[in-house]
Amino acid sequence: MRNSHWIIAVIIIASAACFIRIESNVDPTNQLRMAVWGMPFENKLFEDGFARDFEQLHEGIAIKYEQYTNVTEKYYAWHLIGKGADVMRVPITDYHALVAKGILAPLDEYINDEAVGLSLEEQNDFTPAIWSILDIDGSYYALPSDNAQLGLFYNPQAFDRYNADHPDETIGYPNSTWTWEDLRGAATKLSLKDGEGKTIQYGVDFTLWAWPFMAFLAQADGELWDDSQTTTMINSPAGVEALQLIVDLLPHGASMRAGELVDSATGPDKLFGAGQTAILIDGSWRAPFLEQAFPDLEFGISPLPSNKTAAVVSGSVLWAVSSHSKNKEIAWEMIKWMTNRQQSLRYWQALRVAPPARMSVVLSPEFSEAGSSSKYDRTSWLAFAITPNPETGKMPGFVPVGKYQRDLEDKITAMLLRAVSPNRDESLAELLDHAADSLHSIIDRDRRARGLKAVNRN
Numbered sequence: 034m035r036n037s038h039w040i041i042a043v044i045i046i047a048s049a050a051c052f053i054r055i056e057s058n059v060d061p062t063n064q065l066r067m068a069v070w071g072m073p074f075e076n077k078l079f080e081d082g083f084a085r086d087f088e089q090l091h092e093g094i095a096i097k098y099e100q101y102t103n104v105t106e107k108y109y110a111w112h113l114i115g116k117g118a119d120v121m122r123v124p125i126t127d128y129h130a131l132v133a134k135g136i137l138a139p140l141d142e143y144i145n146d147e148a149v150g151l152s153l154e155e156q157n158d159f160t161p162a163i164w165s166i167l168d169i170d171g172s173y174y175a176l177p178s179d180n181a182q183l184g185l186f187y188n189p190q191a192f193d194r195y196n197a198d199h200p201d202e203t204i205g206y207p208n209s210t211w212t213w214e215d216l217r218g219a220a221t222k223l224s225l226k227d228g229e230g231k232t233i234q235y236g237v238d239f240t241l242w243a244w245p246f247m248a249f250l251a252q253a254d255g256e257l258w259d260d261s262q263t264t265t266m267i268n269s270p271a272g273v274e275a276l277q278l279i280v281d282l283l284p285h286g287a288s289m290r291a292g293e294l295v296d297s298a299t300g301p302d303k304l305f306g307a308g309q310t311a312i313l314i315d316g317s318w319r320a321p322f323l324e325q326a327f328p329d330l331e332f333g334i335s336p337l338p339s340n341k342t343a344a345v346v347s348g349s350v351l352w353a354v355s356s357h358s359k360n361k362e363i364a365w366e367m368i369k370w371m372t373n374r375q376q377s378l379r380y381w382q383a384l385r386v387a388p389p390a391r392m393s394v395v396l397s398p399e400f401s402e403a404g405s406s407s408k409y410d411r412t413s414w415l416a417f418a419i420t421p422n423p424e425t426g427k428m429p430g431f432v433p434v435g436k437y438q439r440d441l442e443d444k445i446t447a448m449l450l451r452a453v454s455p456n457r458d459e460s461l462a463e464l465l466d467h468a469a470d471s472l473h474s475i476i477d478r479d480r481r482a483r484g485l486k487a488v489n490r491n
Contacts, residue, residue: 064097065119066096067119069122070122078384083371119359119364121137122351123350125177126438129435140173143361149362158374159177161428162180163177178389182346187206188332191311212340220281220282237312238304238310241449241453242446245279246279247433252337252340254271254342258435263480265469273465276461301315302319321385333407343422372390378400388400440472
């Protein structure tokens, strides 16, 4: 063997010996593996805050913190070899699939424990639209952390300029009473072109992805799924209404607003930040980005408009425990602690990307005080989604989930890109039918592979 090979062999053996020696000194009953995904700036809260503070509260406990770009793929890979993270950050869109695969541990014995569980008051404090979704056949497998929402970001200066030029037909700033017609009217009036016909200010702009369509579908009294969640209901009259609204709002070649361009210099958020857009439809997570990237930009945020009903599409991040965890009790203690009222407020104060899933926090003075110092409201709009309609008692906020939800959202996004294309020759109803048929093919193929009975959609 050549000398270089001997050197490499010695290094490998020495490294393995060190690894074995280090691992042998770790008491597995005192170590938690915490797996998350997210932006680098979130590490300051998750690792430096939650992980280290929990260690301080529990002497002898060590937390191994790991961050991944696509953490759900890790969860599936670990599950195949009988391993998992003790504390898992989970997108709610993946929740049902992870439960079906046996990756998440049921939490009922902890939730209902008189000593370490959650009181009925604490359970009722979680946003109902999320807490009810987590109930799978009477069992819970995660606790909700936040409730990201879609809203209307608006540039007051664009409105002020228009109103100064049109004192007889002024436009008020967006608010919770706005309807689709208010939004359509503002989109038309606030769209400006130069002498050559080039757009110099967009009335309304947004990234073409599933959330806007799902919000408008719900506002038109439409449904995403049937009760079994094996048939989509988007190809309905309500679906046509929702799709027509999007086409009306984005008549300016919006195919360039594809999701992959959202982080480019021409993304809708960048144009809004540069003052070239009057109204931006975007998520709550966009506010801190705009404040940091465009510190001189003045903007406010309002709830989405309503149509036949008020509806706000939202999402959630969850904390769960792996079914393979050897430390389920202490892992439960950690996820319960991270989602309590105090830590939920801390989550908002540190990140402000999404309101906590604790209603008492969102409705508290501390929540509002932690918002922006701008004279334009960027915080109170988030309470709209959890405020019951006085006539129906129903909260506008809803969370779209389902086993095939990701597939559905992919089909919706592709449909939207086609709908606003100047080369489109299909009707909106035909686009919806095509999207539904494509999704049903995916569902049927998956069911055949698993030996399940075909879905009767006649």
